Each structure stands twice: as structure tokens, then as C-alpha cells.
Amino acid sequence: MIVYLAGFKTIEKVYPFSTEDIYLLSSFFEHKGGKYGDYVKQDRHILDSGAFSTFKDIAAARSMDWDLYVRKYIAFIKATNQRLFFELDIDAVVGLPKVEQYRDQIAQATGIAPIPCWHSNRKWDGWLKMCEEYPYVALGTTTATPDGVKMRKNPAILSQFIKAAHDKKAKVHGLGFTSVEWLHRLKFDSVDSTTWNVGGKFGNVCLFDGVRDSKQWRPKGKMVRDTNAINLFNFGEWVKFQRYAKDNL
Numbered sequence: 020m021i022v023y024l025a026g027f028k029t030i031e032k033v034y035p036f037s038t039e040d041i042y043l044l045s046s047f048f049e050h051k052g053g054k055y056g057d058y059v060k061q062d063r064h065i066l067d068s069g070a071f072s073t074f075k076d077i078a079a080a081r082s083m084d085w086d087l088y089v090r091k092y093i094a095f096i097k098a099t100n101q102r103l104f105f106e107l108d109i110d111a112v113v114g115l116p117k118v119e120q121y122r123d124q125i126a127q128a129t130g131i132a133p134i135p136c137w138h139s140n141r142k143w144d145g146w147l148k149m150c151e152e153y154p155y156v157a158l159g160t161t162t163a164t165p166d167g168v169k170m171r172k173n174p175a176i177l178s179q180f181i182k183a184a185h186d187k188k189a190k191v192h193g194l195g196f197t198s199v200e201w202l203h204r205l206k207f208d209s210v211d212s213t214t215w216n217v218g219g220k221f222g223n224v225c226l227f228d229g230v231r232d233s234k235q236w237r238p239k240g241k242m243v244r245d246t247n248a249i250n251l252f253n254f255g256e257w258v259k260f261q262r263y264a265k266d267n268l
Contacts, residue, residue, distance in 0.1 A: 108136035
């Protein structure tokens with residue numbers, strides 16, 4: 020299983036090592052200003068459309084010029100030579116037919132099919148259809164959405180989705196799925212995580228035990244003195260877990 024580490028931009032300027040052998044996920048929304056690090060062009064990078072970031076203000080999301088956003092997304096994909104990238108899963112804003120239109124537009128312009136992202140409005144039949152038509156599909160599992168919360172509480176449902184995809188020879192990505200316990204039980208092909216950078220906010224320190232787990236602990240009565248130091252340490256521990264997951268999960 021590939022565990023993509025998201026949010027690298029927060030430590031990009033202070034990270035002292037090469038990222039060529041690290042699986043990273045970044046969002047087009049992070050780079051929309053035109054600036055991005057070399058890691059974005061590396062082979063082990065996967066690109067998110069960043070559309071979900073607009074959902075913090077649904078009214079603003081509905082007033083956005085999504086046609087322009089898609090054109091800019093396409094230009095970025097081509098300029099940075101992306102090979103794996105997600106569709107704009109903005110069903111709640113523009114409706115599924117428009118999402119599918121954008122998906123086709125991106126595929127035609129880049130020559131590569133985006134990874135479609137399932138949400139409950141697409142229903143079970145929609146999942147099966149995605150798995151039949153695309154070699155890589157994604158499930159919305161982040162706890163920032165009602166769908167994701169429901170999925171997290173019902174791992175057996177996740178297992179059914181994954182099995183159905185694998186039966187149709189499709190790979191499955193779990194969007195925002197960072198439950199280490201369940202990663203050992205669910206056969207995702209890939210997931211992405213930002214858990215490593217929570218430490219800089221709350222003082223949590225991540226430790227990979229070298230066998231199967233990545234745990235967090237927080238020293239009692241202590242406050243964060245050096246956010247970068249915590250984030251760099253935690254990122255290093257999650258890289259260890261990433262390598263373990265690639266070979267063992």
C-alpha cells in the first residue's frame with residue numbers, strides 16, 4: 020500500500036533532504052499562485068484538484084468560475100508532467116453531470132484519465148460503473164465530510180467497496196484515510212495522510228515502532244517551542260511508516 024504524505028508545503032523550505040524516494044500528495048489549490056517546489060514534478064507525486072478546499076465557503080464555491088479553474092488545472096497538470104491526479108469531485112456544487120464533463124475535458128486535454136472520486140450521491144451503481152471504466156478510483160473517507168464520517172464508522176462497508184473495485188481490476192485510493200489500525204485490515208492500494216503535521220499544532224509527537232504502528236504521544240505540561248522541529252521529526256517517522264506500508268500492507 021502506498022501512503023501518500025500530504026501537506027509537505029508546510030515544511031518544504033526547511034526540509035534538508037531529497038524527496039525523490041518519498042510518496043507525496045499536494046493540492047493544485049496550494050500551487051494556484053504559480054509557485055511550487057520541485058517535488059511536485061517527481062515521479063512519486065500525486066496531485067489533488069484542490070476543489071475540496073473551496074467547500075469551507077459553499078456560497079463562494081458556487082460562485083466560482085469552475086470552467087476557468089479546470090483550464091488552469093489542466094495547464095498545471097501539463098506543465099508539471101503529472102501522471103496521477105484526481106478529478107474535481109464538486110458534485111455538491113455543480114452536479115454530477117458537470118463533474119463528468121470536466122473529467123472528460125481533463126482526460127482529453129492531458130491524454131490521461133483523472134482518478135474519479137466517489138461520494139454517496141453517486142450510489143453503489145455509480146461506484147461499480149467507475150470501477151468498470153477507470154483503472155484507479157477513489158473513496159471520500161475524510162472525516163471533514165458526512166460521507167467520510169459514515170465510512171469511518173463502518174469499515175465493513177469500506178471493505179465491500181474495495182473488494183468490488185478489485186474484482187473489476189481497479190485500484191482504490193482512500194482520500195484522507197489515516198487510521199493506522201484499519202490500514203492493516205483494509206486492502207486499499209493507496210491512501211493519503213496529513214496526520215504527521217498535526218504535531219506542530221498540538222504538540223503531538225509521532226513514533227513509528229518499526230514493526231506495524233505509528234503512534235502519537237504528547238508530553239504532559241509541555242508547550243510547542245519549535246513547530247518546524249516537531250513537524251520535521253514527525254514527517255521522518257511517517258516516512259518510515261510509508262516505507263513499511265509499501266512493503267507490508
